[in-house]
Amino acid sequence: MPAAEPVFLFGGIIMGKEELQKAVREAVQRVREKNPMAPSITNTVTINLVANAQLAVGGSAAMVYMPDEGEAMAQLGGAMYINMGTQMPIYAETLIRTARALREEGKTWVVDPVGIGVGGLRMSVLKSFKEFKPGVVRGNASEIIALANLWGLESGVKNDGVRGVDATDSVDEAGAAAVSVARFTGGAVAVSGVRDLVTDGKVVVRCDGGSKFLPMITGAGCSLGGVVAVYACCASPFIAALTGTLVYNLAGERAEKKSEGPGSFQVHFLDELYKASAEEISVQSFSIEEE
């Protein structure tokens, strides 16, 4: 490892960029070999794209709503994805019981706190999730800030700029909140934006790429959460969050070149998720920032 390259402690092992790239390659390859099932409880708007993205990268998908089915999936799946998008009355029971089961099983789970700030049920569930420590939190900048604030963690930003499902804060502004959340959970946080941020609370990685069309299709973020859950079946939360972010940036770049608008972009994007090789994903642009 050249001296110029930042080094850091990851899971007790000193890792540099090359080691991270190797871990990314392994995550991609293991998923394609093992076809792991990453079940979801996710919103009805983008549920189809979540499943198709999970399949495109080599995973298997299964979506449920009922409380006992959430618990069953917590046992059967490798890692699980909970997206807060469209709350339904039964979620008061389903989401809590599922998160508890995941915690008891010691399974990694990924949460997307989409819509944070809207509605009593959503807020009370998100508050409860603090206890069950999701392995990965994925969101836009405003959502990560809002979650850190909801959980009483250091965010450095008093009032988040959540607007419906959109962010008005920048990824840079969410850096402190992301690190706080990752330190608290012991897992990882992925903040999506123009330059994405992925952190395990110790180091911060910034990722480039993607496409102007990604925010113009519904579910780009939601489906990334589902894909991170697939990788989390075969890798640590941090490597899973990084791998998902890299493959999205790569596929986004490639799909944009072939697309005339958001309709064709979504089609090409799924194709590119499928076609991206482990090697190509691992060399997608990212840089390690010292914390």
Next chain:
Amino acid sequence: MPAAEPVFLFGGIIMGKEELQKAVREAVQRVREKNPMAPSITNTVTINLVANAQLAVGGSAAMVYMPDEGEAMAQLGGAMYINMGTQMPIYAETLIRTARALREEGKTWVVDPVGIGVGGLRMSVLKSFKEFKPGVVRGNASEIIALANLWGLESGVKNDGVRGVDATDSVDEAGAAAVSVARFTGGAVAVSGVRDLVTDGKVVVRCDGGSKFLPMITGAGCSLGGVVAVYACCASPFIAALTGTLVYNLAGERAEKKSEGPGSFQVHFLDELYKASAEEISVQSFSIEEE
């Protein structure tokens, strides 16, 4: 304005075709500048297409099911879309509370009475909506006739021809019902068909274009409702309904030329919604009929 061109009173101002075209251009431009959020409570069949169509024309989408979230969206959004497609038990509370909040906020809302005639909950909710006066009603011919009849308004047709989600009445047959509903609400009505009809209860505009493939993809009508809500964030109900109808006819024509079937049509359709310029939309074929 040439004497040969029909003139009419709109919002107290005499408007001819050129003035309407100017208003359409402004609606398109304002939406692309402001990226307004038009939240929805909509069916699970076509919810993804609704969101993607709203994004393609430059809006932002957010879908909810819970009563307090519907109320929150009525406050946060610019205009709101309620589609009656797939009723769920919680809707008994959500839809009424949301419509009341919209009325109290003075917000424009768009309703699509899809499935009218089927089910006790749907019928009782649709009946209640009379009180809360939706700014735009969008539907096929049979649905508009059925809604006028349900609300006790003049429709000129005793028995509507609703069949599931399809119409068996012609747009011409729904003209009287559309005018009655628009006069009652003080807003606009858009009737989709081979030649679409848009009215504010005073004048009737007929619009040409579209595609044979539009009825062959699920959600063409539903997503038009969502797009009309986006335009209603930045324009009057009548201009919003007209603008949405025009962009759908334009994008439908263009997409059909590039498509081999309904699968590729949907992809190209979203691209063309995205690509259509304000100028192009405003000159899409329509004619003013004197009432």
Next chain:
Amino acid sequence: MPAAEPVFLFGGIIMGKEELQKAVREAVQRVREKNPMAPSITNTVTINLVANAQLAVGGSAAMVYMPDEGEAMAQLGGAMYINMGTQMPIYAETLIRTARALREEGKTWVVDPVGIGVGGLRMSVLKSFKEFKPGVVRGNASEIIALANLWGLESGVKNDGVRGVDATDSVDEAGAAAVSVARFTGGAVAVSGVRDLVTDGKVVVRCDGGSKFLPMITGAGCSLGGVVAVYACCASPFIAALTGTLVYNLAGERAEKKSEGPGSFQVHFLDELYKASAEEISVQSFSIEEE
């Protein structure tokens, strides 16, 4: 009919391959002429693809969740589709009341027992369905084995290999279960896999074709169930199951040749469902096995 060709009794009439092909052609043509409505209660993951596939082959779609709407659809529709994918609390009432109404109306209905084995509600509903005898059961190998076992019918396999929504048993292993279920219901069973199996309990047909991409898009199986329900509006359960299987294999083969990945495959697949002629569907590869 050449002596070398197997013959069998179908609906009291001796039919060979040519007669089956003729019946398939007629089913395809009648659907395109009559545009029959096949309503569904189906999961939220793939509900859009179900509707679009039904439209692409010439049918009409309508999806509901409420108990009285399920009953209304049982009366209004030609044949109905019930997919067990994403259970919701109201289904405890909706699914039983709808299945009972379908039985009382003497309507053919198609069930996809997806997710069998997961959750108390799903299992109790699937158990109850035995009484209401679905005309067609469509599933993967493991699901058909599991349903035969749940209903106490001969399956020849003690422990099914259901894994989430995926099968781990082969189609060959599900042959006995499929025949048992078809004999019990007096209808047909379609088992999807590399070589599909369709049986009316008396004869077994094996079908070739499809695509490696079909298992890589979510809802290939779900939407086949919806398409079979469309054909069941105009044909016997066995011919409907066979016709749906053949058009899926044909469209899958054709779409794969034009596709770079699962994203473009889904687009081309819908186009090919739409473009396939009655003649082409009827000569898609299948063979009759003697029971």
